[in-house]
Amino acid sequence: MKTLRLTDTTLRDGSHAMRHQFTRQQVRSIAQALDRAGVPVIEVTHGDGLGGASLQYGFSHTPELELIAEARSVCERARIAALLLPGIGTRKELKAAAERGVQVIRIATQCTEADISEQHFGLTKELGLEAVGFLMMAHMRPPEVLAEQARLMESYGADCVYIVDSAGALLPDGAYARVKALKEALTIQVGFHAHNNLGLAIGNTLAALEAGVDQIDGSLRGLGAGAGNAATEVIAAVLDKMGQNPGLNVFALMDAAEYIVAPIAPYQPLPDRDALTIGYAGVYSTFLLHARRAGELYHLDPRSILVELGRRQAVAGQEDWILDVALDLARRSQDKPVPQT
Ligand SMILES: CC[C@H](O)CC(=O)C(=O)O
Numbered sequence: 539m540k541t542l543r544l545t546d547t548t549l550r551d552g553s554h555a556m557r558h559q560f561t562r563q564q565v566r567s568i569a570q571a572l573d574r575a576g577v578p579v580i581e582v583t584h585g586d587g588l589g590g591a592s593l594q595y596g597f598s599h600t601p602e603l604e605l606i607a608e609a610r611s612v613c614e615r616a617r618i619a620a621l622l623l624p625g626i627g628t629r630k631e632l633k634a635a636a637e638r639g640v641q642v643i644r645i646a647t648q649c650t651e652a653d654i655s656e657q658h659f660g661l662t663k664e665l666g667l668e669a670v671g672f673l674m675m676a677h678m679r680p681p682e683v684l685a686e687q688a689r690l691m692e693s694y695g696a697d698c699v700y701i702v703d704s705a706g707a708l709l710p711d712g713a714y715a716r717v718k719a720l721k722e723a724l725t726i727q728v729g730f731h732a733h734n735n736l737g738l739a740i741g742n743t744l745a746a747l748e749a750g751v752d753q754i755d756g757s758l759r760g761l762g763a764g765a766g767n768a769a770t771e772v773i774a775a776v777l778d779k780m781g782q783n784p785g786l787n788v789f790a791l792m793d794a795a796e797y798i799v800a801p802i803a804p805y806q807p808l809p810d811r812d813a814l815t816i817g818y819a820g821v822y823s824t825f826l827l828h829a830r831r832a833g834e835l836y837h838l839d840p841r842s843i844l845v846e847l848g849r850r851q852a853v854a855g856q857e858d859w860i861l862d863v864a865l866d867l868a869r870r871s872q873d874k875p876v877p878q879t
């Protein structure tokens with residue numbers, strides 16, 4: 539039986555929910571707990587990947603390279619992964635991350651733009667690292683288009699390509715069909731990364747498993763953008779009940795979620811009305827907090843901003859659209875004629 543590989547992204551996708559304020563001590567405790575619980579890969583980076591700390595995406599409390607080194611120093615078995623979005627992260631950050639002990643680079647592009655990742659895969663392989671492709675906003679394209687894009691990443695040297703449900707907008711049949719299409723098109727491994735905006739993160743992960751997925755993502759307590767990710771401790775318990783536990787200590791993960799992550803999380807990600815709107819309208823999960831802020835600023839319901847962003851098909855990197863949309867909606871509401879009585 540092949541072994542399913544779990545990557546925990548509490549210290550990367552969870553960074554969105556933490557507004558990128560992880561401290562060294564928090565990273566050490568979380569990484570050590572995950573390592574001891576048998577999680578084989580731990581992703582540590584600014585939420586928007588290497589080089590993400592900026593005015594646009596939010597500055598980090600502690601530089602991500604230092605956090606990577608902290609995580610590396612406490613792990614005895616787990617490999618450390620870092621996310622990189624071409625254009626945000628450059629060759630310089632990629633090399634620096636490798637020097638701090640990163641062994642897996644996950645290269646993320648919009649699901650129709652795999653062609654911008656060739657150089658980054660090239661350098662990752664040159665440095666002797668494992669290279670994983672991330673096709674983001676995968677609900678926006680049908681399985682056959684994703685398979686073509688994944689084939690490009692395979693030709694650049696990817697060891698695995700992920701279907702990334704960035705908006706948490708997929709239903710189980712959509713997750714199944716997309717993973718299946720990649721399994722049929724590629725000779726390398728296939729992964730699935732879920733968001734819980736429609737409350738389907740675990741259900742979709744199980745659909746991906748049914749389609750033959752090789753790698754999946756989780757985060758403790760689901761800490762992540764939007765309504766968060768598939769919770770690592772829940773994945774572990776479910777896989778265990780299915781007789782498919784790949785070596786995860788279920789109780790140790792429950793403890794890490796409860797006693798290490800819950801006390802430091804600023805809120806518990808869940809499909810509340812704004813996050814649910816993200817899944818419903820098919821919007822990038824990281825837009826949640828930005829849309830809430832814009833809503834407060836312009837006295838708008840964040841849901842109206844999110845629905846309009848979905849209509850305009852906004853994708854990663856278009857965070858500046860959020861304020862534009864809010865301004866348009868605020869202006870439009872002022873233009874409305876006052877009802878005559
Ligand atoms: C900014 C990168 C993004 O958060 C990657 C990811 O996890 C996703 O698209 O879901």
Ligand SMILES: [Mn+2]
Nearest residue numbers: 551704731763
């Ligand atoms: Mn994500």
